[in-house]
Every structure is written in C-alpha cells, then in structure tokens.
Amino acid sequence: MPSSQITDRLPPLRLPDLSGTTAVVTGASAGIGRATATALAHAGAEVILAVRNPVKAAAVADAIVAAMPTAQVRVEEVELGSLASIETFAERIGTSRVHLLINNAGLSSADANDLTADGFDLQVGVNFLGAYALTCRLWPALVSGSGRVVMLGSMMATRGRITPELGRPTGSTVTSYSDSKLAAVVFAQELRRRAQASGSPVSAVAAHPGWAQTDIFATNGPPAPVTWVARAMRWIQSPTDGSQPVLLAATAVDPAPYYGPVRHGGLSGAAGPVKLPAGAEVAGVGPIVVESAAHLTGCLLPL
Template structure:
C-alpha cells in the first residue's frame, strides 16, 4: 500500500496522548453523541487542548452533567450542551438554525445506534440509517457553510469526522430498499449498511468541500464496550465472542479513552492536514480488508466513489437538503 498515512500512535493510544501538544484555542468543535461512550472522551480531549466544544445530544440532563464534569477538569467553561435528536430531520434543522452563522472548525459525527429492533424515525426512515447517516448528513450539509467560514478565518482547514465501524463489512448500502420497506429486516445487516453509509458520506463530503477548505474522513474507532451495545442481551454478546467466561470484554477491546483516539487524530493530526476521503483505523489509514487479517481493514464497498455519489443523491432527496 503505497504512501499509506500513518502516525506515531496506534491501537492502544489514548485521545489525550493524541491531542497532547496541540493548541486548539479559538477553535470550535461540535461532537454529536458526546454524552456517553467515546464521545465523552473525544469532547474531553478537544477541550483539554483549548477548543470550545458543544456536546450535541438527546438528553439534556446527561449532556449538561458531562459538560460540567469536563469544565471542572479543564478549570474553565469550554464545554456546553446543545439539544440534538438525529432521528428527527426537523430537530436537526432546528439545531442548525440555532447555530446560525457561528464559525465551526471541527464537526465530529460520533452519535449512533446499533443493532436495534426494527423501528422508524419520525420521518419514517429505518432507525439505524435514519439516525446514523441521514440525520448526520443533513446536519453536516446545513453546517457546511460554517465549516467553510471557520477555515477562512482560522487559517487552518476545517475537518469533518464521520464515525464508521468494523460493522461496515456486513453490508453495502442497498439503494433499492435502504429503509427495509419491503425486504426482511436484519439488525446487523442494517447496522452494516448504516456504517458503510458513514464511510461513503465522508468521501462525498470531502469531494464537494475540499476546495473550500474542509476535509472529511471516516473513522473506525475499534471495539469498545459502551452504551452502544444497549440493545444486545448479554447472551448475544457472549455468542458474538465479545465476552470472556467472566462476562468481561475480551482482550482486544479498547477502553473508551483508546476508542476516542482515532477520532481525535482525525480532528487534529498533522499528518492529515489537507487530506480527506480516507478510512482511518488505529490512528492510521486503514489497510484493505483481507482474509489473512480479518479483524482489521476496510472493504472496497465502503470506499466506492460511484456508491458515494449515489448515496449523496439519495440523501439529498431523502432529507430535502438542497445540496
């Protein structure tokens, strides 16, 4: 793999280690879903480096609590909460409207749902692709002018980070029936489709905004036990091989601090200045998936430019984004 992008960090690095030495003073970041899991550690690391961080999430009590905790650790008010429900396109529009013309430097699309029973958003979309992709798509398109403005005024390119997953390997995007209106529902296939969409979206966004000062990359954070697993009974987690005989995460799972590292690297890494349209894993450009090393790497369908174009068109139509 010629000229693969790497860094001094790896699978065991933490978000704090990645952000050490970076000064994000004057930068503004939105981290979706930052009230739990790796989103908390992503927000914490960015705030510790000097950024103003907005936790964009659904639960005000929890979001405010996390913001206060990080502010206490930082020693000043750098983190605040903003109400955002990605399962409602109207709520996404409301968030963007409240944001107005404020400059934005970093947008970390971290929020997500995984392997939930068949359910639908208020707009009638299948919940996983509706929340994980379509909600983030609309948010990103609406805030794209703010990212462009942030780049123009800071002298540094703005960045969008789209969280994908190893789950992308389970399915490409089914353009004939992405919302399971006619085909049988499979929660893991639906999750895989949504995570593939998150990767393809990064390609599409970078293509459209790289010449305006904004880059986008997709991130595979790694296996981490977080509230993302809330829909999975412990029996299923055992069957998947995630837990040992004591029902503890098996070796190879990351801590939340380690799980946030690649997101933070995507946001601040010097190696990625001016670089976009890539799939990142363990603080490096992911290698192509292979049978010889099946637990790492990205599959071709998640980096397919044609599929990325089709997804962009479908997303504009679905969200009425007008992009």
Template sequence: MGNRLDDNISSAANRTIVVTGGNSGIGRATASMLAGMDAQVVLAVRDPAKGRAAADAMRGTVDVRHLDLADLASVRAFAEEFTEPIDILINNAGIMAPPLGHTADGFESQFGTNHLGHFALTNLLLPQIRDRVVTISSIGHRMGTINFDDLNWERRPYKPMAAYGQSKLANLLFTSELQRRLTEVNAGVIATAAHPGLAATNLYRLQGNRLLASVTEAAIGLISQDEHQGAVPTLCAATADIPGNSYVGPRRFKETFGQPKLVGRSAAAKDAQVARRLWTVSEELTGVGFPEL
C-alpha cells in the same frame, strides 16, 4: 499507512468543535479530551439533561445544545440556531443493532440516525465549517451493503447487524463523496473518518434481548479498550495533519485495539459510483443538498 498518528495530534486550543452524541461513550471521551486541550466544545445531544451532566464533569469550556438526529426537524432547528463559525464537526452519535424502529421521518432507525441525520446536519452547517468534518464509522462497515431497493428494510426481513453495517458503510461513502465535492469547489475544508475498534461503551448494550446483551458486553469487556483509548482515532481524524478522505482506526488485531493509524476500507466503501448515488438518494430523502460555498 503504518505510521502512528497519535504523535501528530495538533492543538485544539480556542477552536470551536461540535460533537454529536457527546454525552456518553466515545463522544463523551472525545469531547472531554478536546475540552482538556482548551477547545470550545459543543455537545449536540438528544437529552440536554444528560448532556449537562456530562459537561459538568469535563474540564474546560463546554456548551450543550439539543439535537435529535432521528428527527430532521430537530436537525434543521439546530442548524438554524447555531450561527457561530465551527472549526470541526464530529459526527459521532449513533445507534447499534436495536429492534426494528423508525425515525420521526419514517426511516429505518439506524440508517436514519447514523447516516441521514448526519448527512443533513453536515450540509446545513457546512457554510460555517472552517476546517473539517469527521464522521465515525465502524469495522462493521465491512459487512454492509447499500440496498437501494430497500434502504429502510420494508420488503426484506430486518437484520439488526446487517442494518448497522449498511449505515456504517454509508458513513464512509458519505465521507468520500463529501471530500470529492469539497475538492471540486476548492473549499479549504476536508472530510475524514475514524472508527474506535472495539471499545467498551454503551453502544453495545443491545436492546430487546437481555441475555444476548449480557454475553456481548462480557465478551467485549475481555478484548476491548476503554472509551478514552477508543476516542484517540477520532482525535487524530479531527486534528492530525492527514489528507481528506483519510480513515483512522486502531492498528492491532484486525483494527480492534491499539494506537491509531490510517486504515483501509472495504471494496464497497471505495465505490465512487455508489457514493454518488447514495448522495443523490440522501438529498431526496432529507431535502438537504450540498450548499454553495
């Protein structure tokens, strides 16, 4: 686990790579770097105008398509319209610690967007994916718990960061259960995960409290890396020669910055029984299941 992975990034040339949320932050940096490696990159974004602006600033072949992960109808429409083979799907888009809100389908916004939207998208696209699925988690997964009795914060006081932690823990549990299922059917596709550490992106622009947002941004700016450095773990998870269910993050100061390596995860993120239960519940909530491969 101590070996550097950035020397093991493979060529992305001529590979079709879908990046959700590719118009800003880590997603934009990831997409730009992959396009610069001659990949055929697709930005799957909620705001196509912002996506096109981001694409215009990138060197290489970059397409833009509409996808709103907070709306399962949009997820289904994207999957139905995307008929080309996909080499790598990077589940990058996410929101962090907003005030209590809900997706178009009534799910708490962070759980619905960060986990359920990507869960549905991945399973709908999986028959077209040829290499791997990369899902972006966070060091914040360590403060998360999966509360099956109240996944949508309907009966307990809403805590934005706790809800964020739940969604990021769900990302890792999803990755491990997806890998188990892929292995079971000898799919030839792997599932990996990554986290950027602390990266100075607009993800930390907390909503609803301007003073807290300003203080948080200032503090993170002092100790964080830029979005391109934060994107390197994603590149490794997407292209390096690593096994399924690998988790890549920065190596220094409790995984907050530095060169990438394979990192550990919380005990809760290793619970296979919870991972299987979460998968079943996610199928019930989204109406999307693991496809025949």
C-alpha cells in the same frame, strides 16, 4: 460489563492547541462521544455537546469543567432522528464558525422495524441520514471555519451494502447498522472528493473506534462465535482509547481517508490510517449515497 471496568491502556494522544476553535460533537453524553468531547475541550476547543438528552449531557459538561475550569463547553439539544430538530439546531448555531463536526452519535439496538420521525429506518436515519442532514445544515458554518467533518464508521461497515433503497427498513438490526456505517464511511470519502474538486475549504475524514466498551458495544460487537468473543475480551478498549482514531482524524494536519486501531485485526491498539471497507471502494457508491441522502433529507450540499 460496564465501561468503567475497562481501563485505559494506550498512552494519551497528544493533541495540538485547539484554542479559538469550535467543535460540535454529537452523541457526546457517553462513550466515544464523551471521551472525544472531553479531549477536545482539554485541548482548548469550545465544545458543543449536541445531544438527545441535555440533562445527561449537562453532567458531562460539569465533569469536563471540574477537571479543567477553563474549559468551554455548552449543551445543545438535537434529535438526529428528526430532520426538523436538526434544522432547528443548525439555526441556533447560525453562521458561527464550526471548525470540527464530529458525527459520532449512533444507534445499534433499535428494533428492526423502528422508524425515525420522518419514516426512515431508525438506525440508518440516525447513524447516517441524520449526520448527513446535520453536515448539510451546518455547511455555511463549516465553510466559515474551514472545518473538518469526521464521520464515525465501524468494523461492521465491512458487512454493509450501498443500494438506492437507503433508508428503507431492512428487517435486520445487524444489516441496518452495517449499512448505515458503510454509508457514513462512503459519505466521508465522497465529501472529501467533492470538496477538493470544488476548492472548498471543508475537509472530511472517517474513523472507527475498533471494539470499544460503549453502550453500542453492549448489543453490537463484531460478528463472531461466542467462543471467539470470549477470547477477544482482552482486546476490548475503553471509550478513551477508542476515541483516539476519532481524535487523530479530527486533528491530523494531512489526514488519511480512514483511521482506526492498527492492531489485533482492527479491534484495538494505537490509532493510525487503516484500509477502507471494500464496499467503500466500489465505483459509483459515493454519488449514490450523497444523492440518496439529499433526496431523502431535502438538503442539497453545494458541491
């Protein structure tokens, strides 16, 4: 069922005027990323579509500008499964101010044995380690912009586990996806804690879209019997509705640690603060995630 068949049900989220800000949105050529980038551009932000497929993203940029001719949008190529590509992307951005970094890009349909260019489990490598490396490489620009980092979690994060073996193939696509999303949520909380403790102007928040009809949804809906899934179909959200927790996380004046839909068990509904996955509140997981990511990516956050 293509996402175009799911209609928007929620009233549009009213965003503040973002004129003069720069937002980097990964995975912005489809789904939640496209909806997020569109909303930020319409609110006045200059939006950088950080994507693997620049041709596809160019069509998204054209659509945004067609709807709002004053929108400022540009496309930059980056492969989050390659640390070299991430470093090159960050060099192109340079020390320009980045006010928002939306680490949205993700994979859920990789083969259990697929690896990144650097030898990491593909899902963990793209969904978390790539996002960590991008955040680390853009750190000077984030500091200059007093920026906010938004990490994309998932309902599947509740099934994840944090271990020192982060990045090694698990032999299961569901396990790798769940672990990667829990790591993303944990990273946001640890980054938030370290930034506050050090007096850094950078903030960090996590958000999950609930159950939204996106490319990822096609292969990774919530774990449940087929009958339950069929019953829940009426709660599937459009990408636009699913982007609301992300947008709230990006723009809230005093953000909560984690945002998501607040109805139907977190599947859908208006966005608001939600409870962190239990695995994100286990003592000691924050340092494990950050130190493992720093070791694997070769990039140490100055916090």
